[in-house]
Amino acid sequence: MRRPHSNCLLAIAASAISVHVTAQQTTTVSGSVKNSKSKEAISAVSVTIKGGATGTFTDDKGNFRFTTVQKPPFTLIFSSVGYGTKEIDFKGGEALSVDLDVSFTLGDEVVVAASRTPEKILESPVSIERISSAAIRNTPAANYYDMITNLKGVDVVTASLTFKSMGTRGFNSSGNTKLNQLVDGMDNQAPGLNFSVGNVIGLTELDVDNMELLPGASSALYGPGGTNGTILINSKNPFKYQGLSFQIKQGVNHIDNYERNKAPYYDWSLRWAKKLSERWAFKIGAQLIQAQDWVANQTNNYSRASTPYAPYGQVIPGSRYTDPNYDGVNVYGDETTQPMAGIAASVRSAVGAGGTAAIDGIINSNPSMTLAQLSAFVAGNASLAPLAPYVPILYGSNANKNYFGNQSVSRTGYDEKDVIDPNTVNLKLSGALHYKLSNSIEASLAAYFGTGNSVYTGSDRYSLKDLKIGQYKLELRHRNWHVRAYTTRENAGSSFNATVTTRLFNEAWKASATWYPQYLSAYVAARDQGAPDLTAHAAARGFADQGRPTGFIGNNLMFQQVAGKPISQGGGLFLDQSKLNVVEGQYNFTNDLGLDKSGTELLVGGSFKQYVLDSKGTLFADTAGTIKINEVGAYGQVSQKMLNDVLKLTVSGRYDKNTNFAGRFTPRATAVVKLAKDHNLRFSYQTAYRFPTTQDQWINLLVSGGVRLMGGLPQLRDYYNFSGNKVYTPGSVAAFGASAAAGSPNPALLQEQQFGEFKPESSRSFEVGYKGLVDKKLLIDVYGYWGKSKDFLSRVVVIQSNTGSPIGLLSPSTRTIYSIAVNTPTEVTTSGWGASLEYLLPKNYSVSGNVYSDVIGDLPAGFVSFFNTPKYRVNLAFSNSGFLKDNRFGFSVVYRWIDKFNYEGTFAVGPMPSYSTVDAMVSYKLPASKSLIKIGGSNIFNKYYRTGFGNPQIGGLYYISYGFNVF
Template identity: 50%
Template sequence: MSRIFTRIFFVLTIAGAINFAAQAQSITVSGTVKDRQSSEGLAGVSVTIKGQSGGTATSGNGNFSFTTVAKVPFTLVASYVGYGTVEQQITGATTGINIDMEVAVVLGGDVVVSASRTPERILESPVSIERMSAATIKDIAAPSFYDAISNMKGVEGSTQSLTFKSINTRGFNSNGNTRFNQFIDGMDNQAPGLNFSVGNIVGISELDVDNVELLPGASSALYGAGGINGTLLMTSKDPFRYQGASFQYKTGVNHVNDDNSSVQPFNQLDVRLAKSWNNKFGVKAAFSFLQAKDWFGNNYSNFDRVSNMVKAGDRNSDPGYDGVNVYGDEVNSNLLGAARSVQAAFQASSPAGYGAFNSFIGSGLTYPQIVNLVSTNPTYAALRPALPYLGVMYSLNKGTTPSQTVSRTGYNEEDLVDYRTESMKTSGALYYNITPTVQALVQANWGTGTSVYTGSDRYSLRNFNIGQYKAEIKGQDFFVRAYTTQERSGDSYISSILGSYINEKSSPTASAWFPTYTVAYSAARAQGASDVAAQSAARAAADAGRYAPGSANFATAKEQIKNTTISSTDPSKGIYGAKFDDKTNLYHYEGMYNFSNAFNNVVELQVGASSRTYQLRSGGTIFDDLNRKIDINEYGAFAQVGKKFGEIFKLTVAGRYDKSTNFDGRFTPRITGVFTVAKNNNIRLSFQTGYRNPTTQNQYIDLSVGGGVQRLIGGLPEFLTKYGLNVEATKAYTESSYRAYLASVIAGAGNPALLQKHTFDARGVRPESVKAYEIGYKGLLGTKLLIDAYGYYNQYKNFITAVNVYQNVSGNFVKYNVPVNAESEVSSYGGAFGLDYVVNKWNFSGNVSYNKIGDLPTNYINDFNTPEIRYNLGLGNREVVKNFGFNVSYRWQDAFFWNSTFAAGQVPAFSTLDAQVSLRIPSVLSTIKLGGSNILNKYYITSYGNPEAGAIYYLGFTFNP
C-alpha cells in the first residue's frame, strides 16, 4: 500500500484519538415506530438525526435507542422500505418518542446526489437521472437488482454470460463497455487491466444496496475522464441506519428446454450483519455466493474475419469454415499457396526427383500410370519415397488445386470454456463518527468469480478476483477518500488461443497439418475425386491425430495450455500458453468541499480534485510489459457554481480539467438550467461535455487473439514504431485493398498492385470527446402521475475506433488491430419518455426510448450497437391483500446490427417477461418470493456472438430485509 494510503489511515487514527479526548456529553434518544394502520411495531426502520451521521434501526418490536451529542432541537427522520418517510421535530424530551408510519409510494420524492454531487429532489435534477431505491429493489422480479437495471428508461445492456452484463445508455454499446462509468461507494468499479466495469461479478451484495443512481449521457465535468455515455453509482447501506442480521437464499433452475444442457440448479446466498454502538462506532459485513451453470455460446455461423461478416457454409460445405463460437479454426491458409510451398520445398530438397516427376507429367502420363511406373519399375525405386509429392505436382500442373481458404478443425466453445459459474463477494467496513456531522470509515470489498467475458475474444475468467480498499473522511460539506483496486486474473485464459494451441500440440500447423492436408487433397484430385470428396479425404488425413474432446490427450493438453501463461509460449520447445498473468493495480485519491453553507446557500460552490495511478503488471500477457513496468498517471480538478433566481430558475456552471501521462490536458465544461413552470413541474436544459482517455489497453496492449491470426496492439506511436507500421518500407495495407488483393488471388491473378498502404497519424490514438445537448421535462401531475421525458443530441470528436491492417512479413500477411481516432465527427441523437402512475397501492409504469446514429465518417466501423426502439412496461402492488404483493416487468427491443472486434451480425428483436409474487411474514420478519426472469423462456441474445439467455425460475426466502 502506498505511503499516501498509509497517511490517510494515520489521519483517521489521530482524528479518533482527539475525539475520544474531547468527547462531548451524550444524550439518549429512544422510542417506538409503529404502522399507523395496524399499530404494530415496525422492525428495521432507519431512525437518524437529519443532517448528521449515525442513527440506528428499530428492533423486532419497533423500539429504538441510540446516543448522540446533538443538542435539542433537532429533527428525527424515520425511513422504511414501502413506507413514506417521516420527519419529526424533537424540541423537548428525547425518550419515549412515538413515530407512526404509513404505507406509501411517494412519486418524485426521491433525493438524489449524483446529478449535481449535492442532495436535491429528483424532480429538480438539472440532468436526466434514474434511481432505484431500496424499496424498488425489494420488489424487483429479476434474479438480482443488477439485472433489473435494464428496466430503467434509456438503458441497454450486453449479456456475455450469466453473471457478466455490461450496462450502457445512448448508443455505442459494447461488450465490457469502456464509455460507461460504474462506481460503488465512490470507487471506480473497473478492472484496471482488463478495462471493463466488472458488472456485478465482484460488486455489491443485494442485501447491502441502499440505492442505485444512473446518469445517462456525459458526466465528465463532475466525475472526470470517462463516462461519456453514462455513469452508474451504487451506494451501500451504513450500519447506523440498517442494523441487525439479515440473510437471503434463492434456489431455482435455468437451462429449461435448452438443447445444450439439461435443467441446471441456480443457488445464491446473501448474508449481511451490521451493528453500531453509542451512535459512535459502526461495523458491517456482507457476503454473497452464487453458483450456477452458465449459458452456452453456441453460434456456429460461418464468419469471415476479413469482411467481419457472417457468410454461408458450415464445416461440411466450406473448407475455410470459421465458426463464431468455435475456436482454433481461425488459423487458415490458402490451399493453392500451400501446394506451391510444398512443391517448392520438394524441388529444393530433391531436384532430381522434381525433374523426373515433371518429365513424367509433361510426357502425358496420367497420375495412376506414373504411380504404377515408379512402384513397379526398379529403375525408379529411388523415387518411391517421394510419391506423396507427385499428387501435388500433378494437381498443380492440371489446374485442379483451387485458390481456396482452408482452416483447421476447431473446437466448440463448450469444450474449452469453464461454464461452472461462481461468484463470491465479501465486504466489510468500520465507521467512526468523529462528530455528529463528520464520519471516518475504512472499507474493504473483495470478490472472486468464474465467468465468461467477450472482448476481442471469448475469455474464460476462472478464479478472477478484484479487491477494493478504501479509507475516507466525510462530512456534511466535504469528503476526502483514497482507495486502491487490486486486479488478479487468477486462472483466466483466452479460448481461441487454447483451441489453436491444442491443435498445435496434436499436429503443428505449418510443418505437419497443412502439408498433410495438401498432399492428401492433391492425391485425391489426381485420381479423379471431386473437390468435395478430396476436401473430405484431406481433412480426415490431416485430423488423423487430432485430440478429440473427451480424450485423455485433449484433457492433458487443455490443462497444460490453460495453466501456462501466454508470455511463456515457445513453439520450438513445444510450450504453449493461453493464460493471463494480470496483477494490475489502480490507486486513486480525491477530495471535494462544498462551500455553499459558508455563503448561506445564496450561491452553491463546490470544488474538488483527484489523482490516480494505473500500474500495469501483466507479465507480457496483455500489455507490452514483459520486460518493463508501465505506470499511467492522471490528475484532475473541478469547480461548480450554482445560483437560484427566485423560485423560477436555477443556473449551474461547472468545469473540470484533466491531464494524463500520454495526452494533453483537457477542459470539460457543463452548463445546466432548471425552469420551474409550476409546482413540481420543471423543464431542464443542459450542455455537457464528456472526455475519455484511450483505455490502458488502447494505449499499451500487445496481444495475439483469434487463435493467433490477429494481433491487438496499442495505438501509441511507440507501437507503430515497434511493428514498423509507420515506416514506408514496412507499412501495412488497408483492409479494403487487402480484400481486393485476396479476390484477385482467388481469381488466379494475384495482383499486388491492388494493395494500398495505410498511413497512421504520427500522434497515435488520442482522447475522444463529446458535446451533449439535452432538453427534458419532469413533472408531477397531481399526486399520482409522474412524467419524465428528454431529447438529446451528441457530437463526438476524435471518436476512438480501430482499423485492421495487413502487413506483409516474408510473404505472409499479419493482421493488426490498431486503435485510431475517426477522421471526422460522429453524431447520435434520440430521446425517451417515461411515466409512473400510482393509485391505491397499484403502480403502473412504462417507458420508451429512441436512439439513432447520424452521418458516419469514411472508413468508420459502425459500432453504434443499439436498437432504435425499446420499451418497458411494469405493473405491481406491494400489498394486493394483506402481506401479499406482486410485480411484473415486460421489456421489448427492436432488431439491430451488432459490430465488434469479436464478431458482427444481426441481433433479432426480442421480448422478456419477468414476474414475482411475494408473501410477507411479519411475525418472523421474513418474506417469501417466487419469481423468474424471462418466464416465457424465449431464448434471446443481446449482442452477436454471445450466448442465448433463457429463463431463470427461483424461490427466495429473505429474513429481516
Template identity: 45%
Template sequence: MNKTITKIILMVCVLLWTGFAAFAQSIVVSGTVKDKLTNEPIPGVSVTVKGKTVGSSTDQNGRFSFTTTEKPPFTLSVTFVGYNTIEREVTGAASNLSFELESGAILGQEVVVSASRTPERILESPVTIERMGQAQIKEAAAPSFYDAIQNIKGVEMSTQSLTFRSYNTRGFNANGNTRFNQLIDGMDNQAPGLNFSVGNIVGITELDVDNVELLPGASSALYGAGGISGTLLMTSKDPFKYQGVSFQLKTGLNHVNDNNTSAQEFKQFDMRMAKSWNNKFGAKFAFSFLQAKDWFGTNTSNFDRAANMPKSGDRQSDPNYDGVNVYGDEVSQNMRAVNNNVEAATRQAILGATGGLFNPQTTFNALPAGTPYSTYVNLINTNPAIPGALRPTLLNQYLPFYYAQRNPSFLPNQNVSRTGYNEIDLVDYDTKSLKMSGGLYYNFTPTIQLMAQANWGTGTSVYTGSDRYSLRNFNIGLYKLELKGEDFYLRGYTTQERSGDSYISSILGSYINEKTKASTAWFPQYLGTYIGARLNPVVTDAQAHAAARQAADANRVQPGSAQFNNYAEQIRNTYISQTNMATGVYGAKFNDKSNLYHYEGMYNFSRMFNNVVEFQMGASARRFDLNSGGTIFADLTDEIDIDEYAAFAQLGKKFGEVFKLTVAGRYDKSQNFDGRFTPRVTGVWTVAKNSNIRASFQTGFRNPTTQNQYIDLAVGGGSQRLIGGLPSFLDRYSLLSNKPYTEASYRQAVAGTGPLVQYTFDPRGVRPESVTAYELGYKGLLGSNFLIDVYGFYNEFKDFITGVNVYQNRGTATSPTFVKFGVPVNAAGKVTAYGGAFGLDYVRGKYTFSGNVSYNKLNDLPADYNNDFNTPEVRYNLGISNREIFKNVGFNVNYRWQDKFTWFSSFAGGEVPAFGTVDAQVNLKVPSVNSLVKIGGSNILNKYYITSYGNPEVGAMYYVSLAFNP
C-alpha cells in the first residue's frame, strides 16, 4: 500500500502542474436567464459549456457566472426542465449575456456522465442509462427520491424495512444486493462488514441531491468489481452553483388498517445550507432526521429449511413448526436421537452409581420383544437384584426412554422444535435515521478544485440477510478528499462502519429460551412427557405432543414480562463472541468496526489529441480492514485485511457524425484471487437526427464478499454455522478431510428413508463470479415531444456464487454428532438470463405521459443450482404528471405493477404474489416565499404487499410536506 500511496502523490503533482498550465488563460462567462413569455427571471437554470462539465446555475434573480479556460468560439448550453434548450455560440465577449427560454419539451437532451465517464447527451449514450434530475426528484410521486428510483424502467427493489431498501436490475435480486454498486459522489457506500450498500441510511439528503444516474447490468470495465447487476450513481449539489438555505418539513401516517397496531405517525426534517465566497471558497452542510414506526415482519408460515420453501402446518399441528418471522424455533432435534442420547446417558449414570454392577439394558433385554410396559414396571418393583434406592430412577428417568428405544413404532421418527417468539417481540421497530453531510471546497483555478467531504449517518432499522438483523444505533461514515479538474480527478476516501447495538433476532429468541430452560433439559422433558402420555392408549399423538410442549414450556418467560425484558436486555448487550453456554452467558450483539480505504485517480487525455479521439486512463487501490471482534468474522485473534488493485483505460473515436466506437478494459487483482480482465466494446450509430442505435459487449465480475471469504458466525438460533469459503476455512473445520454430507441426504437418513451422501468441496475454495453481457438498444425522438427507448440483453454467468448447507459428523461412527455448516461455493456450469425493456415519454403541452415495461427470464439451470433469480418476468410503470395544471398547482401519479415470482435466499424462500400500487402527489408552489407544499402518498390504495419472501408487508404512507427554497 505504501508504494501505491507514493504513486498517487506523484500523480497529484503531475496533475496539478497540468491543471495550472491549462489555467494560463481563463475568461468569465456571466449573464441572466428569463422566461420569454413573462420576462421573469428563472432560478436553477443550468448553463454549461457544451460537451463539458464546467458551468453554473442561475440564482434567484436568474443570474449566473462562472469561469472557463475554453477559448472562443465555444457553445453554451442553457437547459431547464419544462423549457426548450438554447445553444448559443460565444465568439467574443462572454459577459452580460441574456437568454430567454420558451416552455417546451427537452426529452432526450439531459447530459449524463456515468455511461462513458465523459459528458454526453443521454440520447447518445453507448449503453442503457437512466437519469433522474432535480425536477423529477422535486416532483416525484414518492416519500423520497430514493423511493422513486423503483419507478425507473427495469428497476426492482427489495424492501427489508422502512429505511432499508436494496435495488437491482436484470435479475438475481437479493436482500442487501452484493451484485449492485452504489456510489455517492464517487464514493462506494457499501458497509465493509455487511458487504453491500446500506440503502440510503447514509447518503445524500433530498435537498442536496443534484441527480441520480443508473447503469443497468454489467459495468465492471468502468467501475470495478461488484456491478454485475447494475451501478447507481448519486451526485450532490455543488455549493458554488446552489447557494442559500433550504429546509423541508414532512409528516404523515403509515400502518393504516394494520392488524398489528393503530396508525402511526412519521416525521422528517431536512435542511441544507451552502455558501461560496468570490468563487474561490465554498462550503455546504446538509442534515436530515426521520422518525417512524417500521413495517412489521409477521409471516408466521411454517417453513421447511431443507427445501427452503413454506410447508403446511402451524404450531398446533406440526411439532417441528418453524415460523418464517418466528425466532427460537429454529432449534430442532429428532425425537429418536434425543431418546437414544438420554437412554445412553442415564444408563452410564446408573453404571457409575452402582460401580458397574448393574446394567439396566442387559437386564431388560432379557425380556422378549413386544413385552408390555407394565411388565417392565413390575420387574423393577419386584426384582430383588435391583437396589431399592435405584428404582425411582429406573421408573422415571430410564424406563420410558428404554421402552421407546426398544419399540420404534411407539416413538415417531419426528423432529421437534422449541417454541419461538414472534419477530415483533424481539426486533426494535422504532425506526430512526439521522444523516449529516458537509463539504469544504477551494478553487485553485477556475478548473481545479480541492474538496473535503464527509457523510455520516446513524439509525435504527431492520435488515434481512441469512437472518433478520436488528440494526440499532448502527452508523457509517464516508470521508473523502478529492482534487479534480476538467480532465482529471484524484480522490481518496474511507468508509467507517460501526455496528452500534445491532444484534441477530433469531439468536436473541433462542437464547431467551436457553436462559429460561436449556435445550439439554427441554428436549428430554418434552420427550419424557410425550412417552408418558402415549403410554395411555386413549391419548392421541397430537394430544401427547401438546402435553409435552406444555410441560417443557412451563415457566417460559412471556413477551412483555419483566423477566423477558431482563433476559432480552442481557443478551442484546452481550457480544456473540462472549457466548459461553457452560457458564450461562449468551450474546447476540455484533461488535463490528470494519473500514474500507480507497484511492483512485483518472486522467482524460482527449485534449492532448485535440479531441480527435477520447482517451482516459485510471487506477485504484483499496483495503478492507475487518474488525468484528469475532462476532461476524474469524478475527477474534487474527487480523484480517484484504488488498485490491485495479487499472483501466478507455479509447473512443467518432467516425464522421454517424458512428462512435468505444473500447475499454479494466484489470483487477485481489490478494486472495487471481487477477481479472474485464473488457467492454460499445458502438453508437446515428440513424437520423436524435435517433441512435446502440450495441455493447460488456463484462463484469465480483469478488466473493468479505463475508463470503471470512465469515464465522452462528445463525438460525445457533443451529447453523456460516463460514467463509476460502481454503483456510475448509481446512479449519476439516471439511476436506472429514467430508460432510449433503443436507438432503442427512434429512433422509434421519428419517430412515435413505443413506448419507458425501459432499466434496473444491479445494480451491470459493472464486470470483463473472458475467458476459450483450445488449442492443434504440433511443430516439419522434418530433420534439415523443421519446422511445427500447433494449434487449443476454447475460451469461460463470462461477456463480451461491451457498450450500452440509452436515459434518464431528463425533464418532457409533456416536455421531452432526454440525450444520453454510458455505459459499461456485455453481457448476453456466447460468444464462435474457430480457428487455421498452419505455416511452410523451409531452403534450404541460402534461407528461410515461410508461415502461420490463421483461426478465432465467434460462436453463445447471443441476443442483439454487434458483435465486428473484425477479418477476414482467414489470411495468405508468405515469402522468403536469407541472402546472392550474396556476402554481401541479401533480404526479404513478402506477407500478409486477408479476408473481419465486424468491429464494439464505433466509427464506417462497412465492411473492403479484401486486400493483399507486403513488401520487399534488403540489402547490408559493413563489412569494419560494416554497413548495406537497400532499401525497405511496401505495395510496393501502394494499399491503411484499417485495421478497420473509420481509415485512408494506402498506400506505400518506404525507404532507413544506419545502422552502427547494
C-alpha cells in the first residue's frame, strides 16, 4: 500500500534534483550598452546569442540581462537601427559594457508589407514607403498619422481635424473603401462603414514603431479592399521598448479668428511598458486630443438635381440674396424646396373649386384691383370672409397676376458652424500583455479603444459624436508563423446626420405646411406694393422666419431632440453597433522544409471574417434583426532566387468568397533584378478587387433632398417592389414632364432602369520601378504603372411613382427618388509615375523630395469615377537630426504642393484649386532624460485650403511639446 506513495516521493525528489541541476547549469548574461560617441545609454538594442534565438533587449536605461542554458564561451550579437552591429565574445563572468557606433545608411530599412516576409526595402518587389519611429520624432506634423500625407503617391481627404482618409493612385474620397489599414495586423475599419475612421482608433503616438505604405493593388496578399493600397501601422513590443514615456503637446489654431475664435489644441500621450521577467511583459498607453475643429464653410449655390451629365448635382450661380431656391453646399436645412405654383395649387385645392372660382371671378372682372382692395372686399362680404387667410395666395396665383411662375423656394438653412459642436475630441486607450511560451513563440492579448467627436462627409455631413470603437486581439507569433483572432466593436454613440437633422429641426420649429403659405402671402403682398422680385422674396423670407432660432442651434433643446431620435423614427440619430469578427493565420514553410538553402521561399495563409450589421434600421435594412456577412479567404506565395541571387521571381495568389457574391481569385507576379549591389530593377503584375461594402450591399437610408440611399442587392429592390412598380431614369422622367407641361403627356417617353448583376469591382496593373543607393548617401526610387479597372461600384438615381400613375413621377410629394448601388460597365484606364530622392549631407543634414502623377483615361459623359486625384503633387523636405552643441538641436521643414483638380463626391462635385503648405519645427534634446522639446506647426503660413469639395477649410496649427523618454 505504501509503494505508490514511495514512487511519488521519488518522482518529486528527481524533479527537484533536475531543477537544481538545471539552475546550476544556467548562465546569466548582463551588461549595458552605450553610444560610443556621446556615452548615452541606448534602449531597445537587440542582444542575442549568435546562431540561436535566446536573447533580450536593453531597457530604457540601456541595461540588459537574460539567462541561458548554453555554456560559455559564445558570441553575442548587438544590433539596433541607426547603429552598427557588433559581435562580442562572452566567456562568462562580470557584466559587459558595450559601445555601439552610430551608423545609419539609407536603404537599410527592413519592410514586411511588400511580401508579408521581412526584406530590405531596396529589394522590395513592389513600390513601398516606410516611416520609422525616429522619423516620427523628427516630424513637424502635429500628429504622426499626418506624416503619411507626405509619402510619394499619397493623397488625403480631410473631413475634420481628426478624420483624414488616405488614398493612393486615384479614386480617393472621404472614407476611402479602396485602401486597407492594418494596425498590428488587425483590419482597422469601422464595420458599419467599411473604412477606417482616420486615426480615431489605433496606436498612440508613443507606441508607434513604424508605418509601411503599399501603394496600388494589394488584394493578392491582403484580401478585398486593397484595390488602391494598404497601410500597416505597427506598435512597439514591450519586451523591446520599456519604461515610462509621456508627451505633452500644447498648441493653438484659428489664430486669425477667421473661422472661429482662437482656440487651444491639446495632445497628451502616455506609454508605460515593463518586462516583468524573461517570460512576461506588458504595456499600457493613452492619448487625448482636444481642439476646435476646422469648418466646412462653402456657400456655393448647389443644384442637387440629378441629370445624365451631373448625377450628383452641380454648382450653379446665385446666393441666398439672388436665388430664392438657394441651396448652399455647407448650409444645411435649405435642401427642403417646393415650387411656388405647386404650393398655390395645394392652397387652391384646399379652398375648393367654389371659393377659388369666386375669387378668380372678382379679380378677372376687375384686373386693376390691388391685393389690399381685394382683401377689404372679402373681409366685408360675409359669405367670402372665411377665405380671407387664403386671399394673398389666390390673388397671386390668378392667371391675370401670375406672380409665382415656375419659381421654387427653399427653406432658410444654417451654416455648419451653427449646427455641429466645434469641440473635437479623440481619446485612445490601449494595453497588451505578452508572454513568451518559449524563446521562439510569443503570445499576446491586446486591447485598443478609441472614442470621441469628429465629422465625416458622405452623402451628407455626419456629426460623429461620442463614437466608440474597440478592437480586442489574441495572437500567437513565431518567426515562421502566426495566428490571431480579433473582434472590432463599433458604437455610433450620439452620431447624427447633420444635414437631415437640420431639415427636420426646421420642420419642428415651423412645419413647411405653415412656413410656405406664410412666405407666399408675404411675397404677394410685397409684389403688389411694387417691390422688385428679389426684394419681395427677401421680405417674404423675413416674415416667414420670424422667431426662427439663430446662432449655434446645436444646444437648442428642439434640435437635440431631433438629433437624439433614431432615423427609423423620423430623427437624425444613428444606432449603429455593428461588429467585425476575424480569425486568420499564416505559415512560412521556408525554414522548416529547408527551402532557404536553395533560395526558395513558401508561405500560405487564410482568414475568416464575419460582419454583423446592427443599426436597428437607422443605416441598414436590418429592422428585423442583425445581418451577417461572411468572407473566407486563402492565399499562397512562392519565390525563387536565381542566377546567383541576381534575379528573384515571386508568384502570389489569393481566393476569397463572400456570402452574397461569387468567389474571386487574384494573382500577383513580381520580379526583382539586381543590376549591381544596392541597385535593383523591379517588375510586377498585380490584380485586386473589392466586394461591395456593407453599405453598398444593405444600406437603406433617407438623406437630404428626400433621396433614399439603397444597397445594390436584389432583395432590396424586391422589398420596394421594383418589378411591380417600375423605376425610371431621371432623363426620361424629365422628358415625360415636358410632354405633360405641353398638355400632351406621353408615358412612352419613360425609360425603365435596368439592373444587371451586382458584383465586385476589380482592377489589374503593371508596374516597373528602380530603387538604388549611390555612395551610401543618395537613395533613388522611381516607378511607373498602367492599370485598368472594371465593374466600378457607383450609384444610379431612379424615380418611382407612389400613386401607381406616371403622373405621380412629376411631384416630390407623390414620388420616391432612390440612389442605388450598381456596377457600371465602363472599363477605365489609369496610369502614373513617381520619383523620389533622399540625400544625406554632412553633419546630419538631409534633403529629400518626391514628385508623382496619376491620370485617368477618357470617361463617358456623365460617368462619375471618384478619381479625385491631382495630376501633379510635390513634396520637399530639409532637416537635421542633430547639430550645434552635442548635436542637441534639430529641425525639419516640409513643403507640399498640390495641383488643381475636380473633386467628385456623393455630397457635392466641384473644382478644387491648387494649394501649397509648409510645415516646420525645431527641437532640442535633453540626453539625460532622453527627452525632446519641439516647437513647430503645420501650414505655418496659415493659408487656408481644402482637400475635397464640401470639406472644411484647413488653417495653421502651432504647437510646443515636451516628450520624456522618447528615444
